[in-house]
Amino acid sequence: MKVLMLGWELPPHYTGGMGVVCYQLCQHLAKSGVDIEFILPFTADYSDIGFMKVNPALPYGVDQVLRQDGGGTYDSQYFTYMDGKGNKRGANMNEHQKHYSDYVLKLVKYGEYDVIHAHDWLTLRAGIAAKQASGIPLIAHIHATEYDRAGGRPGNPLIHEIEYIGLRLADKIITVSQATKQSVIDNYGIDASKISVIHNALDFNPAEMYEQGSLYPYIVKMKQKGFKIVLGAGRLTIQKGFVNLLTAMKEVIYRNPNTILLLIGGGELYNELIAKAADLGISKNVIIVGYLNGTGKAWRDAFKLADLFVMPSISEPFGLTPFEAIAFGAPVLMTKQSGASEVLNNVLKVDFWDIDEMANQICAVVSSEGLATTLYDNARREVELLTWAPSIDKLLSIYDSQALGMTL
Amino acid sequence: MKKSIVLYMHVHQPYRIRNYTIFDAGVNHDYFSADYEHNTSNERIVKKVAEKSYLPTNAKLMELIEHNPEFKISLSITGTIIDQLQLWSPETLRSFQDLVSTGRVEIVGETYYHSLAFFYSRSEFEAQVKMHRDKIMEVFGQTLTVFRNTELAYNNDLANWAEKAGYKGILAEGWDPVMQWRSPNFVYKTPGNDNLKLLVKNYKLSDDVAFRFSDKNWSEWPLTAEKFTGWLNDAGDATNFNLFMDYETFGEHQWSDSGIFDFLGHLPGEWLKNPNNTFMTVSEAMDSYETVGELDMPNTVTWADTERDLSAWLGNAMQQQSIAALYELEPIIISSGDWQLINDWRRMQTSDHFYYMCTKWFNDGDIHAYFSPYNTPYEAHVAFMNAWHDLQFRLSEKGLI
Numbered sequence: 001m002k003v004l005m006l007g008w009e010l011p012p013h014y015t016g017g018m019g020v021v022c023y024q025l026c027q028h029l030a031k032s033g034v035d036i037e038f039i040l041p042f043t044a045d046y047s048d049i050g051f052m053k054v055n056p057a058l059p060y061g062v063d064q065v066l067r068q069d070g071g072g073t074y075d076s077q078y079f080t081y082m083d084g085k086g087n088k089r090g091a092n093m094n095e096h097q098k099h100y101s102d103y104v105l106k107l108v109k110y111g112e113y114d115v116i117h118a119h120d121w122l123t124l125r126a127g128i129a130a131k132q133a134s135g136i137p138l139i140a141h142i143h144a145t146e147y148d149r150a151g152g153r154p155g156n157p158l159i160h161e162i163e164y165i166g167l168r169l170a171d172k173i174i175t176v177s178q179a180t181k182q183s184v185i186d187n188y189g190i191d192a193s194k195i196s197v198i199h200n201a202l203d204f205n206p207a208e209m210y211e212q213g214s215l216y217p218y219i220v221k222m223k224q225k226g227f228k229i230v231l232g233a234g235r236l237t238i239q240k241g242f243v244n245l246l247t248a249m250k251e252v253i254y255r256n257p258n259t260i261l262l263l264i265g266g267g268e269l270y271n272e273l274i275a276k277a278a279d280l281g282i283s284k285n286v287i288i289v290g291y292l293n294g295t296g297k298a299w300r301d302a303f304k305l306a307d308l309f310v311m312p313s314i315s316e317p318f319g320l321t322p323f324e325a326i327a328f329g330a331p332v333l334m335t336k337q338s339g340a341s342e343v344l345n346n347v348l349k350v351d352f353w354d355i356d357e358m359a360n361q362i363c364a365v366v367s368s369e370g371l372a373t374t375l376y377d378n379a380r381r382e383v384e385l386l387t388w389a390p391s392i393d394k395l396l397s398i399y400d401s402q403a404l405g406m407t408l
Numbered sequence: 409m410k411k412s413i414v415l416y417m418h419v420h421q422p423y424r425i426r427n428y429t430i431f432d433a434g435v436n437h438d439y440f441s442a443d444y445e446h447n448t449s450n451e452r453i454v455k456k457v458a459e460k461s462y463l464p465t466n467a468k469l470m471e472l473i474e475h476n477p478e479f480k481i482s483l484s485i486t487g488t489i490i491d492q493l494q495l496w497s498p499e500t501l502r503s504f505q506d507l508v509s510t511g512r513v514e515i516v517g518e519t520y521y522h523s524l525a526f527f528y529s530r531s532e533f534e535a536q537v538k539m540h541r542d543k544i545m546e547v548f549g550q551t552l553t554v555f556r557n558t559e560l561a562y563n564n565d566l567a568n569w570a571e572k573a574g575y576k577g578i579l580a581e582g583w584d585p586v587m588q589w590r591s592p593n594f595v596y597k598t599p600g601n602d603n604l605k606l607l608v609k610n611y612k613l614s615d616d617v618a619f620r621f622s623d624k625n626w627s628e629w630p631l632t633a634e635k636f637t638g639w640l641n642d643a644g645d646a647t648n649f650n651l652f653m654d655y656e657t658f659g660e661h662q663w664s665d666s667g668i669f670d671f672l673g674h675l676p677g678e679w680l681k682n683p684n685n686t687f688m689t690v691s692e693a694m695d696s697y698e699t700v701g702e703l704d705m706p707n708t709v710t711w712a713d714t715e716r717d718l719s720a721w722l723g724n725a726m727q728q729q730s731i732a733a734l735y736e737l738e739p740i741i742i743s744s745g746d747w748q749l750i751n752d753w754r755r756m757q758t759s760d761h762f763y764y765m766c767t768k769w770f771n772d773g774d775i776h777a778y779f780s781p782y783n784t785p786y787e788a789h790v791a792f793m794n795a796w797h798d799l800q801f802r803l804s805e806k807g808l809i
Contacts, residue, residue: 217434218801225804271786275767278725283793287430290790300429407645 004113006123013044042067054186059099084368108134114403124166137402148315151238176318177339202323228366231306236267241312250280252360266291303328331375345379412688419655420484422760424448433798447781458500461659466503476676487520514689517552523757528735560711567598577694582608594700595648605694609652618653622666633674721762764788
């Protein structure tokens with residue numbers, strides 16, 4: 001089975017949740033004998049990856065593509081093209097997607113692939129073009145739709161358009177949760193039979209779980225003094241719901257002044273959240289760390305210090321961070337509006353809009369060692385049983401049926 | 409009685425907080441030690457300002473003092489800039505000492521740290537005023553008799569304090585809503601105080617020099633000493649023209665190529681052409697002229713922005729939260745007896761830190777952006793609060809919290 005995998009990010013470079021999922025998914029597929037060629041929109045060193053071929057989509061005459069992140073959202077990305085002589089020029093998202101697409105078209109013209117597996121709207125244009133040119137079946141893997149990213153706002157009409165066309169033309173659609181499947185049905189008018197749900201899982205590197213020392217000596221000290229640490233992590237966008245978490249924290253801090261909210265992430269709401277914490281009168285208890293690479297020690301150490309991890313997302317098609325929290329030692333509160341809440345039971349769940357209840361539950365955990373420990377111990381046992389195996393089996397059978405469909 | 413120009417200039421630089429992260433808190437306590445190339449490098453800024461402004465201005469003033477027996481000035485110089493000059497530009501400090509030793513320069517008292525302590529802690533405020541007084545005696549051998557508060561932030565309470573503290577006089581902004589029909593060009597009394605004299609800034613004339621001098625769209629551009637002194641000579645009833653401005657006006661806010669040094673160089677000669685004109689220091693003006701009335705200022709007035717209030721420092725919640733957090737630590741910090749810790753805490757009180765967090769982007773915002781070493785007010789707030797967390801860490805290490 002040979003798969004042309006169209007991705008947008010991959011650890012250790014520019015990694016959000018989708019990158020982590022792509023990496024681990026491919027690792028397990030490769031173990032099962034799948035031959036993968038993974039296409040990325042930028043140049044970076046992936047020589048450590050032995051289980052698949054990773055190639056940058058290079059426009060004609062360009063030797064390197066460098067990626068810059070603007071506000072941290074997908075459509076604010078910007079790319080720099082560099083030729084062999086070191087000449088540089090810029091390209092925006094639209095132009096670069098076009099070049100990515102041209103590159104993929106060349107690949108399918110000369111290469112032999114059984115299926116094209118495209119991740120999110122970012123690679124859908126290339127996926128559609130490649131399918132149309134080659135007849136190879138296209139699987140669209142939806143980690144989030146524009147409805148999710150927009151967090152209740154209309155979103156970008158161009159992205160909606162790409163998703164609408166891509167979802168129609170794909171031979172098969174994979175979503176990361178039931179909720180996302182329903183959203184694809186409701187918002188894009190796709191027939192339910194074309195969609196399969198494949199939940200994510202998360203593998204852990206034991207070496208990372210038992211690292212020594214902490215990069216947050218201040219937080220360590222405050223914990224010794226009896227402070228409790230509430231952690232939030234993710235892109236600082238509307239979708240992630242951190243404004244609601246801040247509002248809830250005001251109530252928590254009022255009742256438990258020795259509580260600190262540690263917030264990790266960069267994005268368009270960075271300034272607004274800092275100002276909001278001040279407006280709420282809780283600047284002393286809110287530490288907005290800024291962007292951290294999801295593969296770094298600072299990221300992991302934050303989870304290890306947390307007494308409670310909160311994922312307050314307004315919309316979260318899946319959400320990997322609760323799994324990381326549990327792996328690194330923190331109990332979890334998440335919104336019911338997340339895909340992960342379909343698979344995790346031993347976590348607290350709240351509606352994203354129910355700020356009082358969010359505050360109530362955070363207070364309960366930071367003030368009750370018993371609750372925190374019970375919640376955590378059970379979550380830990382649960383997560384150890386949630387492996388990639390069933391998801392990989394399901395995906396392999398989708399590959400087989402799509403590839404077969406092609407030969408018939 | 410001759411009419412006088414009372415030229416008073418303010419010398420100050422803060423200890424800017426570097427890009428101090430939460431990963432520094434508990435590890436490095438060097439909040440004020442940015443890499444030399446970074447925007448927040450205090451050493452680099454002090455050396456730059458010394459070269460562009462302090463040294464050439466002092467040379468020009470020395471020349472003017474030598475050539476014009478009646479030329480006199482007043483200046484205030486904060487503890488934080490004296491400390492920095494001692495470290496990084498001792499020759500500049502010597503040039504200030506040389507100026508003062510001519511006997512024609514009066515130094516005005518203020519808080520050592522250029523802080524807003526008056527509005528938060530009277531005991532801390534008085535400690536800083538005393539520190540400044542001692543520092544000026546040590547460095548310049550002068551006893552202070554006139555007071556100005558940080559950013560000229562003034563109200564009746566401050567006047568009452570200054571009277572009790574034994575000052576001869578005090579400085580404030582001559583802001584229209586307070587002055588109403590009155591002219592800033594006289595000496596005033598303050599309500600309920602028998603001895604204290606008040607000089608208010610003539611902001612129109614001061615800003616002609618400090619802000620508008622190089623503005624080519626200004627109808628009076630280019631401004632010459634002849635034109636400027638002409639306005640003063642034609643001003644009618646007046647005793648003292650109070651020109652209050654930042655020292656950095658010369659060479660830093662108005663660059664040398666704008667002709668600002670020529671303007672300064674010609675000012676005494678032009679003004680003294682008229683035998684009825686002279687120069688006075690602030691206390692000389694207070695001693696020489698009768699007060700013409702009383703100025704009641706129950707609300708705090710500053711010399712900044714179109715509002716002339718404290719909103720540039722305390723107008724938004726980030727500013728209010730961070731300054732409140734800082735003063736909340738006062739009793740514990742002071743009780744620590746740890747001079748390094750107390751000094752760091754006091755350096756964080758410098759008003760500039762809160763100014764950098766100002767979000768009034770429109771109207772006055774361009775001025776704020778120009779004077780900030782940070783990309784955004786939010787960055788300034790984050791660096792400040794991370795340093796605050798480290799203070800908390802250090803207190804905690806000592807078992808004080």
